[in-house]
Amino acid sequence: MFWKRSLSLQARETRDAYIGLLPFLLGFVIFTAGPLIYSFYLSFTRYDILSAPRWSGFENYARMASADETLWQSLRVTVIYTMVAVPVQVIVGYAMALLLNLKVKGLSFWRTAFYMPAVVPAMAVAYVFSWMLQSDVGLLNQSLRAIGLPGPKWFGDPNWVLAAFILMSAWAVGGTLLLYLSALQGVPTELYDASKVDGANAWRRFLNVTLPMTSPVIFFVFLTGMIGTFQVFTVAFVTTNGGPGEASLFYLLYLYRTGWEYLQMGYAAAMAWLLFVILLVITLLSLRLSRTTVFYEGAQE
Amino acid sequence: MSDSGSAQAGGALVQPPPEMGGAWMRRQQMGQRLLGRTFLYLVLAVLTVVLVAPLVWMVSASFKPEGYVFEYPPRLIAEQVQWWNYVEAWNQFPFWRSLRNTMTITIGVEAGRLLSASLTAYVFARLRFPGRNALFLLVLSTMMIPYHVVLIPQYILFRELAWLDSFKPLIVPHFFGGGAFFIFLLRQFFMTIPRDYDDAARIDGAGTFAILWRIILPMSKPALATVAIFTFMAEWNDFLAPLIYLNSQEKYTLAIAIRQWQQVAVWGAGAYVPPTWNAIMAMATVLTIPPVVLFFFTQRYFIQRVVISGSK
Numbered sequence: 273m274f275w276k277r278s279l280s281l282q283a284r285e286t287r288d289a290y291i292g293l294l295p296f297l298l299g300f301v302i303f304t305a306g307p308l309i310y311s312f313y314l315s316f317t318r319y320d321i322l323s324a325p326r327w328s329g330f331e332n333y334a335r336m337a338s339a340d341e342t343l344w345q346s347l348r349v350t351v352i353y354t355m356v357a358v359p360v361q362v363i364v365g366y367a368m369a370l371l372l373n374l375k376v377k378g379l380s381f382w383r384t385a386f387y388m389p390a391v392v393p394a395m396a397v398a399y400v401f402s403w404m405l406q407s408d409v410g411l412l413n414q415s416l417r418a419i420g421l422p423g424p425k426w427f428g429d430p431n432w433v434l435a436a437f438i439l440m441s442a443w444a445v446g447g448t449l450l451l452y453l454s455a456l457q458g459v460p461t462e463l464y465d466a467s468k469v470d471g472a473n474a475w476r477r478f479l480n481v482t483l484p485m486t487s488p489v490i491f492f493v494f495l496t497g498m499i500g501t502f503q504v505f506t507v508a509f510v511t512t513n514g515g516p517g518e519a520s521l522f523y524l525l526y527l528y529r530t531g532w533e534y535l536q537m538g539y540a541a542a543m544a545w546l547l548f549v550i551l552l553v554i555t556l557l558s559l560r561l562s563r564t565t566v567f568y569e570g571a572q573e
Numbered sequence: 574m575s576d577s578g579s580a581q582a583g584g585a586l587v588q589p590p591p592e593m594g595g596a597w598m599r600r601q602q603m604g605q606r607l608l609g610r611t612f613l614y615l616v617l618a619v620l621t622v623v624l625v626a627p628l629v630w631m632v633s634a635s636f637k638p639e640g641y642v643f644e645y646p647p648r649l650i651a652e653q654v655q656w657w658n659y660v661e662a663w664n665q666f667p668f669w670r671s672l673r674n675t676m677t678i679t680i681g682v683e684a685g686r687l688l689s690a691s692l693t694a695y696v697f698a699r700l701r702f703p704g705r706n707a708l709f710l711l712v713l714s715t716m717m718i719p720y721h722v723v724l725i726p727q728y729i730l731f732r733e734l735a736w737l738d739s740f741k742p743l744i745v746p747h748f749f750g751g752g753a754f755f756i757f758l759l760r761q762f763f764m765t766i767p768r769d770y771d772d773a774a775r776i777d778g779a780g781t782f783a784i785l786w787r788i789i790l791p792m793s794k795p796a797l798a799t800v801a802i803f804t805f806m807a808e809w810n811d812f813l814a815p816l817i818y819l820n821s822q823e824k825y826t827l828a829i830a831i832r833q834w835q836q837v838a839v840w841g842a843g844a845y846v847p848p849t850w851n852a853i854m855a856m857a858t859v860l861t862i863p864p865v866v867l868f869f870f871t872q873r874y875f876i877q878r879v880v881i882s883g884s885k
Contacts, residue, residue: 282701284781285700285701285702285781286700286702286703288696288700288780288781288782289696289700289701289702289705290702292692292693292695292696292700292781292782293693293696293708295689295692295693295748295749295750296689296693296712296749296750296756298749299689299746299748299749299750300711300715300749300750302730302749303723303727303746303749304715304718304723306726306730307723307725307726307727307730308718308722308723308726310726310729311722311723311725311726314725314726314729321729321732368620371613371616371617372617374613376613376614376617380872382617382621383872384868384869384872385620385621385624385625386620386621386624387868387875388624388625388628388865388868389624389627389628391806391864391865391867391868392628392861392864392865393809393810393828393860393861393864394810394812395810395812395828395831395832395857395860396631396857396858396860396861399631399835399853399854399856399857400627400628400630400631400854400857401627403631403634403642403850403853403854404627404630406643409643409645410643411630411643411645411647414643414645414647415645418645418646443624443627446624450875450876450879451879454876454879454880499719503719503721505812505813506810506812506813509812509816510832524721524813527721528813528817531725531728532817537725537729540725541725541726544721544722544723544724544725545722547719547721547722548718548719548722551717551719552717555717
């Protein structure tokens with residue numbers, strides 16, 4: 273009697289669980305797994321949306337590998353941007369958090385001020401910076417001229433356009449602040465006390481206690497930062513739309529063009545898969561790297 | 574600061590009497606500390622000015638007459654304050670309709686995500702069933718799949734359904750799980766609610782889903798608010814998806830409409846007057862105010878998100 277009842281309870285719980293998960297499972301099949309597989313199929317076709325997809329074998333991938341100079345340019349742009357913007361995010365954001373962790377007065381005021389640029393919409397950021405970085409009359413170049421420095425043409429110069437994008441991303445560096453601050457505040461004070469007893473100075477305490485204890489969060493900011501910079505779209509679309517020439521043709525911008533302007537959905541699907549693989553490799557490599565460089569408290573040695 | 578200054582400057586001349594050594598050292602240490610603190614606050618102040626300046630200039634330019642936008646040295650408030658830059662700008666394109674579209678989409682996404690993410694999260698937080706760990710891993714693994722990878726097939730799917738140029742592609746998917754990150758966040762929060770409440774309700778005859786609706790959700794307002802705020806931010810910022818899915822001007826979201834107005838006008842097509850920088854800054858200000866104000870008043874939820882999920 274008793275076991276029968278408890279069995280039916282468990283059965284009911286299982287039934288309820290799967291009823292509750294039904295929306296998620298349906299969504300997973302319809303909007304994630306299905307599309308993922310379908311886009312893999314599409315990447316082997318020619319598809320202009322208007323007529324049915326036609327099987328074309330490895331044509332798209334062959335074109336990516338050899339014939340499409342623009343694709344490589346867009347990868348180059350994205351990688352260069354990532355290689356500068358992400359370290360700036362990681363390091364400057366961390367330095368800001370360290371400053372605010374020095375028991376400063378008015379912490380919430382500074383925190384608000386530093387974090388605020390991160391909540392400004394990408395469109396507004398794009399407009400404000402394309403105005404301030406005007407080559408002749410923009411605020412920044414006029415200020416530079418006032419102290420005798422020649423300002424570059426920023427968005428108008430192929431050699432400087434990425435610097436302008438990096439400037440925009442650096443401006444919003446405070447977006448990492450809350451994460452860093454909560455990590456810094458989570459470092460147990462006993463560790464600092466113990467380190468002090470050992471006679472370590474502030475710099476050694478930072479190297480031996482703060483840095484290892486907060487390394488998981490640094491790693492997280494690094495990883496999500498890279499995933500983010502590989503998917504830059506709005507600011508680039510609004511400010512330069514890839515120009516001058518192809519100097520700021522970010523990967524997604526080119527993907528959008530390929531799919532929705534040139535109507536080459538098959539090729540765009542292949543590009544999307546390449547993006548997926550790149551992000552997967554970055555994530556796996558980072559996780560591997562993190563095993564030797566990141567300290568996880570309580571982890572088995 | 575003056576203390577340490579005089580102690581250093583006069584150090585060679587005015588040696589402290591030996592019996593005063595301790596006090597003198599303390600005073601010097603305090604002086605150095607004060608110097609360090611002053612420097613710290615100076616750095617913080619400079620950083621604040623640098624970070625806030627672009628926003629201040631944006632707002633300032635939005636109230637300037639056209640000729641004063643590039644004035645140098647720049648003045649915070651020009652001789653003339655021109656608030657009608659705003660009116661002029663939103664008279665040049667269907668501003669209010671676009672705003673209403675953005676709000677409609679946002680409300681739809683909020684409803685879908687709050688309902689379905691909390692349902693999914695509740696199942697993982699409370700119920701025991703075969704396959705739970707594997708399915709939860711599946712949820713987390715969907716975080717790894719960038720939206721842009723499934724963008725093309727989703728577009729084709731919605732095209733087949735004849736949903737293009739409607740809000741459906743932007744709203745409906747959110748009713749199916751609500752996104753892995755939000756499921757994770759809500760699950761973490763639900764797990765902090767003691768099970769005693771569930772048990773008490775179950776004794777009163779409440780079923781599994783009645784417990785979610787009557788016990789768990791009312792106790793999770795902070796977590797739900799966090800989800801709602803970040804959903805608003807995301808929808809307000811969304812650009813690529815509405816750009817792809819919405820074709821007719823009556824359907825445009827605010828961001829897309831502003832972009833259209835600025836771009837078409839700059840290229841001088843049609844009967845548009847090219848928008849001037851003060852008008853563009855006015856629209857940039859309009860875009861910026863809701864998220865910034867929301868952030869101002871709901872900072873604790875931003876912090877909470879970090880605390881609950883251990884991630885941004």
